[in-house]
Amino acid sequence: MTTPSVLHFRDVGIGDVPTVGGKGASLGELLRAGIRVPPGFAVTTAAFRQTVEHLTVHGEPIPVRVAALDPTDADGLAAATAEVRAVLESAPPPEEVARAVTAAYAELCEECGDPTLPVAVRSSATSEDSAEASFAGLQDTYLWVRGAESVLEHVRRCWASLYSVESVTYRLRRGVPETDLGMAVVVQRMVDARSSGVMFTRSPLSGDKSVVAIDASWGLGSAVVSGDVTPDSFVVSKVTGEMKRTVAAKTRWHRPDPSGYGVVETDVPAELQDQPSISDDEIAELVATARRVEAHYRCPQDIEWAVDDAGEVFLLQSRPETVWADKDRAAKAAPAARPFDHVFNLLGGKRPSEG
Amino acid sequence: MPERSFPLPSQIEAVPGAEGWEAMYPYFSRFQPEDDQRFWFYNSMHFPEVMPAFDAITSEIPYTAIGANTARLFSFPTTLGIEYRIINGRVYITANPVLDEAEQGKRFAHFQERAGHYYGNWDRIYGEWQQRIEALIADIEAVEVPELGDLDPLEVVTGGRGIASNHYVRENFHRCIDLYSKMWHHHTELLMLGYGAYVVFFEFCKQAFPEMGDQMVARMVAGMDVTMYRPDDELKKLARLAVELDLADLFVEGTEPAKVLSALGERGDAGARWLAALEAAKDPWFNVSVGDGFYHHHLSWADDLTVPFAALPRYVEQIAAGEDLTRPTERLAEERDRIAAEYRALLDTEDEKGAFDQMLGLCRLVFPYIESHKFYCEHWFTTRFFQKIRAFGALLAERGVLLEADDVFHLRHVEVEDALADVMLAWASGGTELGARHWQPIVAERKRILETLSGWSPPPALGAVPEALNDPAVKMLWGITQETIETWLGGEDDDGSTVRGYAASPGVVEGIARVLLNVNDIGQIREGEVLVCPVTAPSWGPVFGKIAAAVSDIGGTMSHAAIVAREYGMPAVVGTGVATTRIKTGDRVRVDGDRGVVTVVG
Numbered sequence: 001m002t003t004p005s006v007l008h009f010r011d012v013g014i015g016d017v018p019t020v021g022g023k024g025a026s027l028g029e030l031l032r033a034g035i036r037v038p039p040g041f042a043v044t045t046a047a048f049r050q051t052v053e054h055l056t057v058h059g060e061p062i063p064v065r066v067a068a069l070d071p072t073d074a075d076g077l078a079a080a081t082a083e084v085r086a087v088l089e090s091a092p093p094p095e096e097v098a099r100a101v102t103a104a105y106a107e108l109c110e111e112c113g114d115p116t117l118p119v120a121v122r123s124s125a126t127s128e129d130s131a132e133a134s135f136a137g138l139q140d141t142y143l144w145v146r147g148a149e150s151v152l153e154h155v156r157r158c159w160a161s162l163y164s165v166e167s168v169t170y171r172l173r174r175g176v177p178e179t180d181l182g183m184a185v186v187v188q189r190m191v192d193a194r195s196s197g198v199m200f201t202r203s204p205l206s207g208d209k210s211v212v213a214i215d216a217s218w219g220l221g222s223a224v225v226s227g228d229v230t231p232d233s234f235v236v237s238k239v240t241g242e243m244k245r246t247v248a249a250k251t252r253w254h255r256p257d258p259s260g261y262g263v264v265e266t267d268v269p270a271e272l273q274d275q276p277s278i279s280d281d282e283i284a285e286l287v288a289t290a291r292r293v294e295a296h297y298r299c300p301q302d303i304e305w306a307v308d309d310a311g312e313v314f315l316l317q318s319r320p321e322t323v324w325a326d327k328d329r330a331a332k333a334a335p336a337a338r339p340f341d342h343v344f345n346l347l348g349g350k351r352p353s354e355g
Numbered sequence: 356m357p358e359r360s361f362p363l364p365s366q367i368e369a370v371p372g373a374e375g376w377e378a379m380y381p382y383f384s385r386f387q388p389e390d391d392q393r394f395w396f397y398n399s400m401h402f403p404e405v406m407p408a409f410d411a412i413t414s415e416i417p418y419t420a421i422g423a424n425t426a427r428l429f430s431f432p433t434t435l436g437i438e439y440r441i442i443n444g445r446v447y448i449t450a451n452p453v454l455d456e457a458e459q460g461k462r463f464a465h466f467q468e469r470a471g472h473y474y475g476n477w478d479r480i481y482g483e484w485q486q487r488i489e490a491l492i493a494d495i496e497a498v499e500v501p502e503l504g505d506l507d508p509l510e511v512v513t514g515g516r517g518i519a520s521n522h523y524v525r526e527n528f529h530r531c532i533d534l535y536s537k538m539w540h541h542h543t544e545l546l547m548l549g550y551g552a553y554v555v556f557f558e559f560c561k562q563a564f565p566e567m568g569d570q571m572v573a574r575m576v577a578g579m580d581v582t583m584y585r586p587d588d589e590l591k592k593l594a595r596l597a598v599e600l601d602l603a604d605l606f607v608e609g610t611e612p613a614k615v616l617s618a619l620g621e622r623g624d625a626g627a628r629w630l631a632a633l634e635a636a637k638d639p640w641f642n643v644s645v646g647d648g649f650y651h652h653h654l655s656w657a658d659d660l661t662v663p664f665a666a667l668p669r670y671v672e673q674i675a676a677g678e679d680l681t682r683p684t685e686r687l688a689e690e691r692d693r694i695a696a697e698y699r700a701l702l703d704t705e706d707e708k709g710a711f712d713q714m715l716g717l718c719r720l721v722f723p724y725i726e727s728h729k730f731y732c733e734h735w736f737t738t739r740f741f742q743k744i745r746a747f748g749a750l751l752a753e754r755g756v757l758l759e760a761d762d763v764f765h766l767r768h769v770e771v772e773d774a775l776a777d778v779m780l781a782w783a784s785g786g787t788e789l790g791a792r793h794w795q796p797i798v799a800e801r802k803r804i805l806e807t808l809s810g811w812s813p814p815p816a817l818g819a820v821p822e823a824l825n826d827p828a829v830k831m832l833w834g835i836t837q838e839t840i841e842t843w844l845g846g847e848d849d850d851g852s853t854v855r856g857y858a859a860s861p862g863v864v865e866g867i868a869r870v871l872l873n874v875n876d877i878g879q880i881r882e883g884e885v886l887v888c889p890v891t892a893p894s895w896g897p898v899f900g901k902i903a904a905a906v907s908d909i910g911g912t913m914s915h916a917a918i919v920a921r922e923y924g925m926p927a928v929v930g931t932g933v934a935t936t937r938i939k940t941g942d943r944v945r946v947d948g949d950r951g952v953v954t955v956v957g
Contacts, residue, residue, distance in 0.1 A: 206565035209701045235566060239697040242568065242861045244949050328703055333559055335709035339717040340474035342710070343551045344467055346558060349432035349459035 005047035005100035009040055014297075019044045021124025021184035023317050030315055033296040035289060037315050039111060040119065040188030041104045043155050045126060047097045048183050051159065054094045057083050063178035066163065071172035074165075081168050085160040093156065101155060101187075102148045108189065116146045118190040118260065120316075121154040123161065126182045143220060143263045144190055144256045151187055158185045191314050192256070195277040196221035196306035197231055199286060200321055201294040207324035209300060212236050212287045216277045218268050219253030221304055221316065228252050228265060232277050236287045243283070247276045278307060285313050293318050300324070359844055361816040363391040370443055373807040375800070379408035379767065381415065384441040394821040395440065395447040397813045399908050400833055401649050403889030404872075405444035405808045408801060409744065409764040409771065412535070413649040414439050414446045420539035425547050426451075429473075430465035444808040447817055450829050473548050474717070481545065481724050488541055488731045495534045495739045498527050500746045503754075503782045521779040524750070528775055531743045532768055538740075542732040549721040554830065556714040563702060563711075568858055568949075570921055575695040576718040577687075582727040584682060586643045586656065589636040590663055591680045594670030596632055600625040606671040608882075612660035639735050645877055647890065648733030651745070651764040655738040661878040662898065669882075669901050747771065754778045756790030757798065765801045766794065812936055815843045839930070854938065856906070856931030858951035860920035865956065866903035868942045870935055885946055887938045899923045904946035906934045906953050928953050 003019050012020050012028035020028070024042035031037055052062040060068075062084055069080055092098065109117040121142040140161050142154040161167070162183055171178070197216035202209040215224055215231040223229045229252045235244040253268045278286070286305060293315070294301050300321040306314050336342050364386040370376075377385060402414065422436015435451040453459050473480055501520040511519065557572045564571075597603055602625055605618045619626040637657050645662050646653030656663045673680055695715060702708050748763025756774050757763060763771060774790050781788040820840065829835050842855060866885040871877060880886055880898055886905045899905065899919055904926040920927035926948030928934075934953060938944060943957040 203566050208564050208566040210564045210698060211566045237566070237568075238701070239694055240571070242949065244566075245863075332704055332707045333563075333710035334706040335713055338471075338475070339713035339720075340471065340552070342555045342559075342714055342717070343470065343474070343548075344463075346555050347432060347551055348463050348466070349453065349456070 003044050003046035005044055005050070005097045006041050006104040007044055008104070009037065009042070012042065018126055018182070019046065019184065021045070021126050021182075021186070022319060023122060023124035024184050024186045025124075026318050027186065027188070029296070030293065030318060033292065035293060035296075035315055036313065038120075038189040038191050040108060040186060042124060043097075043101055043185040043187065045182035045184050047093075047100065048159055048185075049181075051093045051097055051156075052088070052181075055087050055091050057087050062087070062163075063181070066168060067178045069168065069172060071169050077169065078165050081163050081165050084163040088160040088163065089153075089156050093152070098152060101152055105148045105151050105187065108187070112189055116260075118144050118146050118256070119151060120186075120188045120190050121145050121151060121158065122186050122188070123158040124184040124186045126184065141222065143222060143254075144261060146261055150261070155185045155187070159183060188316070190256075191306040191316070192308050193220050193306035194309045194311075195219070195282075196304075196316075197224045197277075199290050199303045199305060200300065201290050201303070202300040202321060202324060203235065204321075204323065207327055210238050212238060212290045214278075214283065214286055217248075217250050217253065218272055218277050219255050220263060221254075221306060222263065223252060223254040223265070225304075226254075228254070229268075234278075234283050236283060238287070238291060241284075241287075245276075247274065249273050250277060279311075282307055282311060282313060289313060289315065359820050361394075361818055361820065361843070362814050364395065364440070364442060364447075364817050365391050367442055367814075367817070370808055370811050373443065373804045373811075376444060376804050376808060379444070379765075379801055379804070380406070380411050380441045381767065384411070384415070384439060386440045386442055386447075390440065391818055393449055393818050395449045395817040396829075396833070396835060397815050397817075398439070398446045398448045398833070399813070399815075400890055401647060402446040403908065404650060405805050406441060406446060407651065407764045407805060408767045410650050411441065412532070412768050414441070416536050417539050417543070418448070420536065421543040421546065422451075423540065424543045428544075429469045429548065430462045431470075431547065432459045432463040432466050442817075443811050443813065444805065445811075445813040447813075449818075470548055470551070473545070474552075477720050484541060484545060484724070485731070488538070488728075488736070491534055491538050491541070492731070492736050492739060495531065495538075495736060495743060498530055498534070498743050499523070500743070500750050501527065503750075503778070519783070521782050524747075524775050524779050525772055528744075528747050528772065531740060531747075535736075535740050538732055538736045542728060545721070545724045545728070549725045552714075552717040552721045553725070556718045559710065559714055560698070563707065564698065567698075568861065570859055570861075571694065571698075574691060574921065575698070575715060576722050577691055578719065578722045578726060581723075582730040585730070586640045586663075587666075588682070589640045590666055591670055591674075593629070593632060593636060594667055594680070595674050596629055597667070597671050598674045600629055602626065602629055603671045603675050606664075606668040608665075608668045610664075610668075612664040615664060616660075642735040642738040643730070644734050644738060647729075648737035651741045651761070655734065657738065658742070665878040665880070666898055666900070744771075747775065751775070751778065751790070754781070754788050754790075756788050756794055758795060762794075762798045765798045765805075770794075815933075816840065820844065835930075852937075852955045854906070854928075854931045854934050854953040856928040856934070856951050856953070858948055859929040860905075860925060860927035860948050862904075862924065862926035862948045863945065864904045864926050864948075865943065865945045868906075868938050868940060868944045870938055870940045872935060885944050887934050887940075887944075889935055899925055904928075904948065906931060906938070906944070906946060908934050 007016070007020055007024070009024070009028045009031050012025055013032055014025050014029040016028065017025045020042035027037050027040070055062055057065045065080070066084060069077055071077065105119070108119070109115050123140040140158050142157070145151055145154050162181060171181070195216055195218055197214060198221065199212055199214040201212055203211050203213050214234040214236070216234065217224050217229045217231040224231045229250050230248040231250065232248050233246040237243070250268050250273050252265055254263050254265050256262070257264045290301065290303055293303060297320065301318045302321045303318045304316040306316060308314070336345070365388060406414070418437050418439050425431045426435040433453050435453060437448050437450055439446055439448045441447070453462060501523045503520060503524070507520050553572070553576070556576070560567050560572050597606060602619065602622060605615055605622070616630070619630055641656035641663065644653045644655050670680060699708055699711050702711060744763060745760050748757060748760035751757040751763055751774055752760050756777060766774060774794055777788045777790045780786070864885070866883055868887050869880050869884045870887045871880070872889065877898060880902060882901045883903050886902045888906070889908045900923060902925065905920055906927070907929045908931055926946045928946055928948060928951050931953065938953070938955060942955050945954045945956050947953070
């Protein structure tokens with residue numbers, strides 16, 4: 001059975017990482033858990049493989065061509081990868097792939113009632129290897145993309161990022177076979193974000209699992225992720241709902257370009273800068289949503305979210321929090337023979353048995 | 356980099372006009388040259404005001420008792436007792452650590468045996484403790500100030516006592532001092548063990564949940580039937596009775612207690628019934644000091660009805676409007692258990708949950724003592740103690756040694772014995788007391804010195820910056836940690852409009868500040884104001900209902916006041932060190948009880 005070139009979020013779940021990547025699988029899983037995510041689809045790893053095997057550089061399919069490169073020849077590698085990227089970005093993909101993406105986009109446009117529906121096009125990695133991900137540009141995100149042609153173009157741009165000099169060198173040096181390479185791309189209705197940001201279901205600073213930590217700012221979340229703005233910070237207790245609130249002066253924001261295509265970074269209007277970017281009700285809804293997602297996955301989550309002009313909260317992706325996971329395995333307190341032995345342990349001072 | 360230091364004790368400049376203040380305090384409370392090398396902090400939690408000469412006994416005796424318990428009875432491994440010094444009328448303290456590891460090991464063996472005995476038999480020992488402390492209260496209530504008539508009563512002769520009444524002047528006065536000392540031994544008997552249990556649970560929670568507010572630990576531990584709530588509950592009952600008896604119109608904010616009482620006297624049977632109920636409630640429940648029992652002039656509700664009568668109008672109004680003021684103990688207990696269960700559920704392993712259960716269980720075991728001892732010791736007993744000393748003062752005034760009874764509090768307790776000996780002799784010899792000429796100028800001078808010293812701003816700490824601060828007593832009782840010290844050291848960095856302390860009760864609110872340096876003025880506070888004070892006292896609970904927020908110079912988040920603030924759902928920031936000097940009455944302030952920050956906004 002062959003995997004189709006395109007899969008809708010509603011048709012995938014967490015087990016589909018090999019075909020739709022981490023982002024795609026997570027969005028499908030969130031939908032299954034009843035969480036609101038913007039509708040969309042994933043261009044599968046099958047579509048990627050079909051494309052790179054279909055396209056040729058100097059008569060050779062891309063994987064064959066790349067596998068033959070010498071990682072020690074910096075100049076040669078730079079020239080060769082540039083050629084590969086140029087082909088991927090400019091040569092037409094296989095007819096079947098192009099048709100599937102175009103049809104899926106048209107269907108999404110119809111579903112949302114906008115013939116040139118703005119979408120986000122984002123790479124969706126299949127690998128857990130974060131070093132590889134950073135080399136390969138697997139964090140690529142293109143916002144406010146409109147029209148089938150443009151969608152296809154950005155999908156190909158995501159694919160091409162796998163053939164950066166750094167990424168190819170990394171694979172060659174590590175002996176990762178080109179035939180194992182896979183990348184999916186998610187295409188998702190653009191949320192006209194009034195505010196957005198990220199949240200963790202534990203404190204990113206201390207690892208505390210009793211809080212949800214929200215970073216929020218005006219406009220698109222890319223301003224928060226890129227560090228172009230110091231966001232508002234809300235740390236909310238899961239147990240009592242009590243909140244530590246730090247409202248920052250948010251000077252810059254990412255907004256859709258007035259043309260309707262792409263994103264621009266500009267100054268936040270003065271009257272908004274010092275205002276909290278989300279309301280208490282929205283914070284409460286974000287916290288509730290975050291806790292549902294965490295309960296669904298049974299582990300702490302790192303979540304991107306947006307709130308539109310109508311105050312509707314959407315999740316854009318969710319993935320396991322990894323930084324503190326290792327530290328959780330450190331030695332923990334254990335019951336003592338008698339409860340008051342804990343007092344002796346703490347107040348006992350240094351004892352000969354401890355050296 | 357210059358070495359960091361607080362002002363050195365030897366460098367503190369004399370306050371002009373207050374020369375000779377040293378004579379008000381014992382020689383062993385004075386800073387010594389070598390004290391410059393040690394770290395001292397101002398104990399403004401217990402001693403927020405200048406110490407009158409007699410009141411200095413409230414530092415001498417408690418430190419005699421607490422150190423005896425930690426150092427000599429229970430053998431705490433890493434700490435001996437607390438040393439205190441007085442400078443310019445302010446009490447500075449430092450903990451004496453045990454640094455030698457071999458010594459710690461030796462002490463640890465005894466600590467396990469001795470503390471283990473108390474923890475292992477806690478409920479029985481606490482039950483006996485309550486009986487002992489109530490017996491002490493009965494003893495202090497029974498102390499008599501002998502009457503020195505022309506002739507001793509005939510029964511002294513016929514009863515074969517053989518000892519004239521003047522003898523009992525000193526004996527009975529001394530008995531007050533002895534009973535006060537015994538009270539403090541009992542007070543501190545369970546104190547450090549109780550706080551030891553708290554420290555353990557607190558440290559565990561801070562490690563497992565670093566973002567947890569300090570107050571959450573107290574919220575998980577808190578018991579419901581707490582003695583310190585009783586005085587407030589009694590007030591609410593009186594308010595309900597006033598409504599039932601149709602007396603509500605007499606309780607108007609700002610009316611003096613005396614006027615309310617005389618108006619009640621004119622309301623026939625209903626008024627009489629209410630006054631009878633008031634008398635019944637007073638003993639023992641009005642024996643709560645408006646302070647914390649460390650100053651003679653912090654009168655109790657029983658001595659001065661201002662505080663309870665400041666709270667009554669609001670209660671009456673609420674009850675008349677149909678509100679139920681009963682503490683919702685069931686809901687509070689459910690909430691406490693829910694919070695504890697949810698934190699427990701967030702722990703990773705069964706082992707951790709087991710440890711959590713043990714530590715929380717131990718805290719709840721010691722909690723009744725931790726919360727209730729203040730009523731018995733600092734309030735009920737101490738109210739009686741000061742009343743008795745005042746009665747001896749009345750004797751001295753009657754005999755012409757002092758101008759008025761309260762002047763006795765300007766004599767050191769050993770000086771009072773001197774003055775009483777003067778009376779005993781004069782009564783016996785038929786001569787005249789010589790004390791008027793001796794003591795009255797001294798009293799006048801000391802009153803003037805106290806007035807002058809009250810304008811001095813004591814630095815929060817003196818001497819060397821400690822390398823590490825890990826004394827459990829200092830941390831739990833005073834809320835002083837390494838961060839506090841950093842804050843004190845970096846105090847000059849901001850523009851003066853921001854004051855930082857401990858987030859004691861959550862919420863953010865803006866309001867007009869009322870700075871109360873003298874706790875007796877608590878009755879002045881008005882609806883919606885932000886209370887700014889050196890220290891919040893448990894007996895202020897009733898007025899918490901009408902203020903918007905509370906800010907204090909010192910105090911920990913485990914303090915009773917913090918617990919009450921949380922129960923009233925009112926933001927509180929405690930332990931700021933400087934709020935009463937930085938904030939002025941009338942300032943508009945923003946109190947952020949979530950983060951422990953107070954900002955003057957206008």
